[in-house]
Amino acid sequence: MKPIDALRTLLGTDAVLDSAADLAPYLTDWRGRYTGSALAVALPRSTAEVALTLRWCAQHAVPVVAQGGNTGLVGGATPDTSGRALVLSTRRMRRIRSVDTANDTITAEAGCPLQEVQQAALAQERLFPLSLASQGSCTIGGNLATNAGGTQVLRYGNARELTLGMEVVLADGTVWNGLRGLRKDNTGYDLKQLFIGSEGTLGIITAATLKLFALPRARVVCLVACPDLAAAIALLHRARAAAGPALTAFEVISDDCWQLVRTQRAGAGAAGRALFAQPHPWLALLEWSEPEDAAHAQDQCERLCAASMAAGIAHDAILSRSLDDARSLWSLRESIPEAQARAGGNVKHDISLPLGSMAAFVAETGAALQALDTDLRPMVFGHLGDGNLHYNVGTQVGVPAAAAFSREAQINDIVYAAVARHGGSISAEHGLGQLRRELAQRTKSAEEMAMMRAIKQALDPDGRMNPGKLI
Amino acid sequence: MKPIDALRTLLGTDAVLDSAADLAPYLTDWRGRYTGSALAVALPRSTAEVALTLRWCAQHAVPVVAQGGNTGLVGGATPDTSGRALVLSTRRMRRIRSVDTANDTITAEAGCPLQEVQQAALAQERLFPLSLASQGSCTIGGNLATNAGGTQVLRYGNARELTLGMEVVLADGTVWNGLRGLRKDNTGYDLKQLFIGSEGTLGIITAATLKLFALPRARVVCLVACPDLAAAIALLHRARAAAGPALTAFEVISDDCWQLVRTQRAGAGAAGRALFAQPHPWLALLEWSEPEDAAHAQDQCERLCAASMAAGIAHDAILSRSLDDARSLWSLRESIPEAQARAGGNVKHDISLPLGSMAAFVAETGAALQALDTDLRPMVFGHLGDGNLHYNVGTQVGVPAAAAFSREAQINDIVYAAVARHGGSISAEHGLGQLRRELAQRTKSAEEMAMMRAIKQALDPDGRMNPGKLI
Numbered sequence: 030m031k032p033i034d035a036l037r038t039l040l041g042t043d044a045v046l047d048s049a050a051d052l053a054p055y056l057t058d059w060r061g062r063y064t065g066s067a068l069a070v071a072l073p074r075s076t077a078e079v080a081l082t083l084r085w086c087a088q089h090a091v092p093v094v095a096q097g098g099n100t101g102l103v104g105g106a107t108p109d110t111s112g113r114a115l116v117l118s119t120r121r122m123r124r125i126r127s128v129d130t131a132n133d134t135i136t137a138e139a140g141c142p143l144q145e146v147q148q149a150a151l152a153q154e155r156l157f158p159l160s161l162a163s164q165g166s167c168t169i170g171g172n173l174a175t176n177a178g179g180t181q182v183l184r185y186g187n188a189r190e191l192t193l194g195m196e197v198v199l200a201d202g203t204v205w206n207g208l209r210g211l212r213k214d215n216t217g218y219d220l221k222q223l224f225i226g227s228e229g230t231l232g233i234i235t236a237a238t239l240k241l242f243a244l245p246r247a248r249v250v251c252l253v254a255c256p257d258l259a260a261a262i263a264l265l266h267r268a269r270a271a272a273g274p275a276l277t278a279f280e281v282i283s284d285d286c287w288q289l290v291r292t293q294r295a296g297a298g299a300a301g302r303a304l305f306a307q308p309h310p311w312l313a314l315l316e317w318s319e320p321e322d323a324a325h326a327q328d329q330c331e332r333l334c335a336a337s338m339a340a341g342i343a344h345d346a347i348l349s350r351s352l353d354d355a356r357s358l359w360s361l362r363e364s365i366p367e368a369q370a371r372a373g374g375n376v377k378h379d380i381s382l383p384l385g386s387m388a389a390f391v392a393e394t395g396a397a398l399q400a401l402d403t404d405l406r407p408m409v410f411g412h413l414g415d416g417n418l419h420y421n422v423g424t425q426v427g428v429p430a431a432a433a434f435s436r437e438a439q440i441n442d443i444v445y446a447a448v449a450r451h452g453g454s455i456s457a458e459h460g461l462g463q464l465r466r467e468l469a470q471r472t473k474s475a476e477e478m479a480m481m482r483a484i485k486q487a488l489d490p491d492g493r494m495n496p497g498k499l500i
Numbered sequence: 501m502k503p504i505d506a507l508r509t510l511l512g513t514d515a516v517l518d519s520a521a522d523l524a525p526y527l528t529d530w531r532g533r534y535t536g537s538a539l540a541v542a543l544p545r546s547t548a549e550v551a552l553t554l555r556w557c558a559q560h561a562v563p564v565v566a567q568g569g570n571t572g573l574v575g576g577a578t579p580d581t582s583g584r585a586l587v588l589s590t591r592r593m594r595r596i597r598s599v600d601t602a603n604d605t606i607t608a609e610a611g612c613p614l615q616e617v618q619q620a621a622l623a624q625e626r627l628f629p630l631s632l633a634s635q636g637s638c639t640i641g642g643n644l645a646t647n648a649g650g651t652q653v654l655r656y657g658n659a660r661e662l663t664l665g666m667e668v669v670l671a672d673g674t675v676w677n678g679l680r681g682l683r684k685d686n687t688g689y690d691l692k693q694l695f696i697g698s699e700g701t702l703g704i705i706t707a708a709t710l711k712l713f714a715l716p717r718a719r720v721v722c723l724v725a726c727p728d729l730a731a732a733i734a735l736l737h738r739a740r741a742a743a744g745p746a747l748t749a750f751e752v753i754s755d756d757c758w759q760l761v762r763t764q765r766a767g768a769g770a771a772g773r774a775l776f777a778q779p780h781p782w783l784a785l786l787e788w789s790e791p792e793d794a795a796h797a798q799d800q801c802e803r804l805c806a807a808s809m810a811a812g813i814a815h816d817a818i819l820s821r822s823l824d825d826a827r828s829l830w831s832l833r834e835s836i837p838e839a840q841a842r843a844g845g846n847v848k849h850d851i852s853l854p855l856g857s858m859a860a861f862v863a864e865t866g867a868a869l870q871a872l873d874t875d876l877r878p879m880v881f882g883h884l885g886d887g888n889l890h891y892n893v894g895t896q897v898g899v900p901a902a903a904a905f906s907r908e909a910q911i912n913d914i915v916y917a918a919v920a921r922h923g924g925s926i927s928a929e930h931g932l933g934q935l936r937r938e939l940a941q942r943t944k945s946a947e948e949m950a951m952m953r954a955i956k957q958a959l960d961p962d963g964r965m966n967p968g969k970l971i
Contacts, residue, residue, distance in 0.1 A: 212888070
């Protein structure tokens with residue numbers, strides 16, 4: 030019997046795909062940047078079937094690439110071109126195993142789409158706060174394997190901070206059931222932390238127990254026009270002091286980036302209205318969420334905006350007056366990536382910095398890019414509250430995006446040199462995958478790389494878990 | 501030259517202690533439960549000197565026990581009785597390296613007492629929220645090595661959640677500088693997570709970069725009398741919904757425990773007053789902290805208490821009217837361990853449970869202990885908001901504490917069997933050390949122990965880092 034037929038016997042005929050047509054959707058990443066090939070795709074239905082699959086892989090020395098919603102931005106879930114690997118898709122493992130309202134926890138299988146976890150929480154009047162553009166299709170397993178960030182990190186943390194327990198299948202098929210729902214447990218090494226952010230290179234996450242929160246009773250969104258980035262940072266400090274943890278998001282959008290969205294949306298109803306009479310160099314989008322009531326939240330936001338305008342760090346402000354308003358302001362922010370794609374794309378970076386270096390980074394990098402080519406335009410937006418910018422470099426209006434792509438290597442050199450100079454990170458929330466693996470190896474210390482290799486060796490001695498990614 | 505003289509040459513004569521008198525304070529744990537012996541005590545002044553020390557240990561095959569403030573409760577920082585180990589005390593490494601108010605981070609050396617970190621933050625109008633009974637003498641290095649909890653976990657998390665970056669010296673003397681001050685950094689395995697809670701068994705933490713927060717402007721403490729534990733849990737849910745993250749602490753105290761404090765404090769001023777006219781089965785202590793103002797916080801707490809009394813889950817409530825009041829209520833809670841020690845001590849447990857199992861656990865365990873010996877009395881208090889109880893078993897008034905100690909093994913069997921039955925943890929915030937190492941090995945799965953051993957082997961192949969602790 031051929032090895033692949035043995036796998037079919039273990040999982041059932043329909044759970045192993047190997048025709049070219051069936052394989053295709055699993056072999057190219059979401060952005061269409063990477064295409065690999067694979068021996069087959071396995072679609073296990075349960076943790077036990079994942080264990081059978083990994084034991085089969087061990088027996089036949091087959092590398093394995095875990096794939097959730099295939100929405101990653103760095104090619105982490107796309108196999109290499111050798112055709113030797115098995116893609117293990119978690120899409121059939123999408124059960125919510127339990128919602129525990131007494132303990133405020135939810136246990137979901139790896140293939141469960143993020144949005145279904147949010148909805149299961151909402152059905153019990155709880156909040157699962159992880160929130161991403163791709164939430165309709167990305168999966169909890171992928172969110173944890175990449176330590177996903179998103180728009181609510183400022184208050185609730187990354188995927189890591191939301192995880193209490195985890196079930197993992199290791200390279201040899203061993204199942205580790207670490208599905209604890211405890212806020213405190215100091216009984217040895219916190220092993221789940223290793224798998225969070227490991228991008229499938231240490232084992233395959235099959236389920237997780239996650240934190241739920243009380244639903245906020247009121248939510249107000251403010252769009253604030255700022256004279257410069259330093260003012261937006263001052264506004265962030267002021268908002269933190271005024272709101273404390275009620276400040277659930279603080280995003281920024283540069284004017285170049287904003288005009289792109291506005292132009293594309295012109296005439297598209299409320300969202301397309303010119304929100305401010307004149308352009309402003311930077312916009313900040315704040316979200317205030319609280320358990321009291323809308324009137325209190327409105328009042329607090331108004332005070333914050335008024336004081337910020339009096340202090341000269343804000344020039345104008347728009348507050349949401351309803352949840353619809355709030356959604357509409359958010360949708361403007363969320364339409365940025367699509368607007369950038371429609372404009373022909375740009376050279377993307379997902380960087381983080383200590384907040385005190387942010388304004389200098391943006392000024393220095395902007396100047397260096399102008400010196401390289403006056404047609405280049407940084408189209409910057411991101412999660413300022415987390416020190417995280419999507420520092421994307423495109424071209425000025427009328428110049429084709431290709432002009433930026435042709436200078437990609439030089440642009441990257443400028444951006445990453447500035448990140449290193451200011452003690453930042455080359456990948457804040459997107460991970461390394463294939464795209465940034467080499468870069469990470471060049472920028473991390475030898476000591477750190479050696480420790481990472483020792484951990485990899487300890488848990489995956491044959492190097493079969495997602496080879497060519499992260500490490 | 502004798503090996504110890506070589507160490508003296510490296511660190512300086514005054515940095516290596518080996519007389520019996522000099523060694524003594526380092527060889528017994530805070531509770532006086534464990535006494536070991538040691539080759540010597542090293543007192544390095546810098547990370548470079550820690551590296552020299554560990555290289556010397558590697559050369560001479562000397563095991564090493566890291567010690568901070570020596571305030572641990574499980575014997576984790578006390579050497580074994582072989583006399584072969586070097587105790588490495590971090591007490592001379594107590595510098596605050598930097599406070600970055602723009603980034604809201606602080607970088608402190610391992611031997612810096614927790615209270616000095618709190619004060620350095622306060623001097624910049626920031627909050628470092630980690631808060632423990634031993635904060636005057638425990639050190640940041642020890643806090644991180646044990647993933648310390650304390651009274652503010654509900655809002656701010658354990659020591660783990662407060663840590664952004666770390667500097668560690670490995671068993672072979674390699675220095676890893678991972679002192680990043682970033683809220684987001686997805687560039688590989690999050691190695692610092694391994695060292696947090698590893699109790700010195702993987703490497704020695706020499707410094708850390710920690711999160712700071714805006715100072716809350718108002719703080720109100722309520723002491724609420726509840727008819728039973730289920731009512732206290734219902735109050736917790738209600739408080740969470742009403743306060744959201746403004747609920748910074750939620751503690752409970754059983755009446756047996758409360759009467760002990762009250763009796764010992766009778767006549768000791770405000771704190772000794774009979775706060776309630778009659779005894780109540782359980783007391784809850786809530787802390788509400790917020791950025792608005794005291795009047796708003798008072799008003800919100802009064803509403804919460806009134807609604808809870810109307811719902812029958814609270815019988816009475818006392819609110820702090822000033823910061824002095826708040827401190828005085830907290831001091832009652834904080835005097836419990838001392839009051840228990842003065843009453844002759846008890847058999848201690850530091851357990852956590854899913855909140856839905858808490859009331860059943862307390863009822864079942866109390867009944868089983870009564871069946872074992874009617875003189876036994878659980879003296880329970882702890883961090884209910886984190887699902888964490890200090891479930892200490894003493895004796896009823898008039899019966900010597902020895903009656904509990906004589907039954908220690910049976911009491912432990914009853915408590916830990918119930919913890920296992922309800923999916924809890926045998927050590928919520930105190931760690932394993934020597935005291936609970938065997939118990940952890942018996943209660944953890946074979947898969948989990950195997951992974952822990954693989955990690956230990958990867959980072960400390962010769963097993964010289966704090967042998968006999970945790971693993």
